[in-house]
Amino acid sequence: MVSDVRVLRLGHRPERDQRVTTHVALTARALGAKGMYLAANDEGVRRSVTDVANRWGGDFFVENNASWKKVIREWKDEGGIVVHLTMYGLRMTDAVDEIKEHEKVLVVVGAEKVPSDIYDLADYNISVTTQPHSEISSLALIMDRLFDGGELNREYPDAEMKIIPTERGKRFEN
Numbered sequence: 778m779v780s781d782v783r784v785l786r787l788g789h790r791p792e793r794d795q796r797v798t799t800h801v802a803l804t805a806r807a808l809g810a811k812g813m814y815l816a817a818n819d820e821g822v823r824r825s826v827t828d829v830a831n832r833w834g835g836d837f838f839v840e841n842n843a844s845w846k847k848v849i850r851e852w853k854d855e856g857g858i859v860v861h862l863t864m865y866g867l868r869m870t871d872a873v874d875e876i877k878e879h880e881k882v883l884v885v886v887g888a889e890k891v892p893s894d895i896y897d898l899a900d901y902n903i904s905v906t907t908q909p910h911s912e913i914s915s916l917a918l919i920m921d922r923l924f925d926g927g928e929l930n931r932e933y934p935d936a937e938m939k940i941i942p943t944e945r946g947k948r949f950e951n
């Protein structure tokens with residue numbers, strides 16, 4: 778059963794990808810990942826995601842300027858598997874049950890281009906549909922499958938901000 782999901786973000790270009798990478802991290806956090814390794818130097822992304830995480834609870838981390846090969850090597854040494862999301866991979870629906878037999882899953886998402894070695898280093902190259910779309914949507918869908926929807930109503934400990942779901946308007950507890 779999957780209990781530890783982390784995201785590795787490859788190919789981030791600070792001048793172009795800040796918003797999407799921030800949304801990758803926020804999606805990862807909201808859907809139950811423990812943290813994101815950013816294989817680029819962008820302290821601004823780390824700071825803004827950490828600021829959200831501090832206010833909204835839990836202990837999601839962002840590691841800035843991570844060496845992606847080292848992250849993968851150490852993850853595998855700890856018994857984790859590496860799932861690279863790419864539209865060229867195997868269909869998610871064919872592989873997800875096998876992936877779910879593992880506890881630790883590192884989900885790798887790219888920006889425009891990814892280094893070609895990732896296709897060999899990954900245990901699974903997985904396509905979420907076989908159409909081009911986005912790292913955010915593909916990440917959200919695989920996380921939902923990995924946790925079977927159980928991530929959707931998680932509690933975030935030590936939150937300064939908490940939403941009280943309501944039919945209309947906005948209600949917060951803080």
Ligand SMILES: C[S@@+](CC[C@H](N)C(=O)[O-])C[C@H]1O[C@@H](n2cnc3c(N)ncnc32)[C@H](O)[C@@H]1O
Pocket residue numbers: 861862863864865885886887888889890891903904905906907908909910911912913915
């Ligand atoms: C804008 S796409 C880049 C597409 C790029 N041309 C390529 O070679 O993969 C950015 C990222 O979104 C993810 N992605 C896009 N479509 C996907 C799909 N159908 N299945 C899984 N991941 C996808 C991949 O992680 C990809 O690296």
